[in-house]
Every structure is written in structure tokens, then in C-alpha cells.
Amino acid sequence: MPRFMDVHTIEGGVSAADVAGAHQADLATQGPHGVSYLKYWVDEQAGKIFCLVDAPDAEAANTVHREAHGLVADEIYPVSEHV
Template sequence: MPLFMDVHSLGDGVSIDDVAKAHQADLATQEPHGVNYLRYWVDESKGQIFCLVEAPDAEAANTVHRDAHGLVADQIFEVKEGL
């Protein structure tokens, strides 16, 4: 399955605790869409969130975010994992 990295730029007020809650909502919503959210990273100082996800396509990954909590990605990149 393709692998994607998405980027959210939310500005001030992003906390790792809030992102953890949003990630749990993604996990609860992902299965019907054939999506598997794997990991996330947060840069609180810049208000950015990065999510790593296996999905059939970028739109399926974004649909999970939309349905789970409404925080859709600003950018989504298909990536290949290196060693």
C-alpha cells in the first residue's frame, strides 16, 4: 500500500496532547477507508504536525482526518521508506 506523509500548518497553540487526541480519533475512524495512520510528529514552536500513513491514495488519508476531527492536511506527499 502507498505510504504518505502529510503536513498540517496550524500556527500557534498546537500541543502534543491535542495532537495525540486527534491521532486517536484518526485511529478510530480509519478502518472503513482502508487507511492505517502509523506515526505523527509535532513541532509545537512552529505549529506544524506531520503524519505518516498507509492509504490507498492521498484523498483517503485526508478523508479520515476530515471525518475524525476536521483538521485536513495542507500538503500530502507520497513517500518511499529508505534504510
């Protein structure tokens, strides 16, 4: 399945606790869309959130965000892991 990294920018910053709640909402919503949110990273002060997700396509990943909490990504990139 394709893997994506999405990027959110929240003006004025964001709290890790709020992002954790949004991530839990993603997990509760993702199943019917064939999406699997794997990890996320937060820069609270800069208001940046990065989400790693397996999804059939970028729109499916954004659909989960939209339905779960309404915070769709500003940018989304296909990525692959290289170790």
C-alpha cells in the first residue's frame, strides 16, 4: 500500500495533547477507508504536525482527517522508507 507523509500548519501553535486527541479520532475513523495512520510528530511552537499514513491514495488519507476532526493536511507527499 502507498505510504504518505502529510503536513499541517496550525497558526498560533498547537498542543501535543490536542494532536493526540486528533490522532485517536483518526484511528477510530480510518478502518472503512482502508487507511492506517502509523505515527505523528509535533512541533508545538511552530504549529507543525506531520502524519505518516498508509492509504490507497492521498485523498483517502485526507478523507479520514476531514471526517475525524476536520483538520485536513496542507500538504501530502508520497514517501518510501530506506534504511
